[in-house]
Amino acid sequence: MNVVDPIIQIEHVNTFFGSFQALTDVSLTVQPGEKVVVIGPSGSGKSTLLRTINRLEKISSGSIVVDGHALDDPSQDINKIREEVGMVFQSFNLFRHMTVLKNLTLAPVKLKKQQKSQAEKHAMELLAKVGVADKASSYPVQLSGGQQQRVAIARALAMNPAIMLFDEPTSALDPEMIGEVLDVMVTLAREGMTMVVVTHEMGFAREVADKVVFMDGGRILEIAPPGTFFDYPVHERTRTFLKQIL
Amino acid sequence: MSEKQVIIDVGDGAAIPRPEDKGLLSAWWLSFLGTLAVLAYLLIFHPDPYLRLLKFLPDGIIVTFQVTIASICLALLLGLLAGLGRISRNRIVNLVASTYVEIIRGIPLLVQLFYIYFALGRIVRVPDMVAAIIALGFCYGAYMGEVFRAGIMSIDHGQTEASLSLGFNRSQTMRYVILPQAWRTILPPVGNEFIALLKDTSLVSIIAVSDILRRGREFASESFLYFETYTLIAIIYLLITLVLSKILSNVEQRLSHYERR
Ligand SMILES: Nc1ncnc2c1ncn2[C@@H]1O[C@H](COP(=O)(O)OP(=O)(O)OP(=O)(O)O)[C@@H](O)[C@H]1O
């Protein structure tokens, strides 16, 4: 039925840490431009799932195809694939020894061989977009958490990725800063970015998600559009979880 | 995760007079001024033999510094390789680096010095000074490797993940992200090793390198003024290490200021 191929295709993935199975028979497809929100209790494998998509975590079996590249194909350069997949972390992980501007230009200049001036121009546009242009020459320690996370989003965008992964981007933030980061993410979603977001922000999930994925114990228990998911959850486990957090 | 708490403590250099350690800071001034006073007293009131001796020693001081600086350069290079090797995922590289560290750390420096000097002498004839530099460099490289390793591991793993997620490979990550941050952690213990190395160069006097100590021994064996000679030599070493540890403390200060920004 689909005329376009999925941009992420995860099929029957199992992941082990030693003898502990973190993902069990996980399958998920994401279409270009689709926004997927992943929720579930702590330890359910949400981060692990997200991190398999850019192979920060290796899978034990199954297959993952990202934008036409099979991740387990040894002839594929994983670093090239990662350039297409931006990632935003809970703890921001800005490069602490570099200014905000340098954080944004490092990868485009070194990896995409962009001219410094061109990379800086693009970086300034992105910083303006996320509302921290005035902090371009500051160091990460001088920024608030919300500002750091917005810079982190801009840093990922500087590589012009086709996909953006977010792992609990607002969980480390003071409540008053959550909104400013979510706003940036909503804007990005409106512009048509393909996004996979692990979050506990149910308002964001309702507003932005095309589908919500519920995980528990390393399995995907339920995938549904937000309306159906929040109002008519199928699994007992999903209902208990939603009751706990809402 | 348990690797997060890293304390770099390779304490055979010198006591660094950090400003927060008031006791040590006063002790530094006391030692420094006291030593200068003793030196002045000896030179003014007993110019013979002390002034004569002092004129005899500068060649040795230069040699001591030459050996120290050349050895530390070699040690830094080997230390970086050993440190990277020790954290490498490649089993063989890791094993080679770990074995190097293990073996070197298990042999007294003086024995290593003799060994490299005479073993090297069997294969190629190298100048004494080169043998000394190789021996000191290899020895300190092993310690330096542990310093590099600890410094690299003190950097939050999130930095590596962010770098990898942008598309950098592991060596680019090391070069652009990890090492530039690690050097601030590494610099103080490296400075400490530098001072320790400077003191340990006195061992090379045994294998015919004309450092301060050997020059002193030459003087003493001609003049039989053993007490006077070693008094002055001790004063010179002490002054050098005191000045170096003060410089190091100032550099550390600068760095932590930079960090706070
Ligand atoms: N590197 C690892 N080594 C061993 N076990 C791991 C590792 N990473 C994750 N795990 C385990 O795998 C399981 C899933 O972890 P994961 O981080 O994916 O959970 P999560 O759903 O993201 O949880 P949270 O909401 O707390 O972030 C957990 O039980 C965790 O302890």
Ligand SMILES: [Mg+2]
């Ligand atoms: Mg997680």
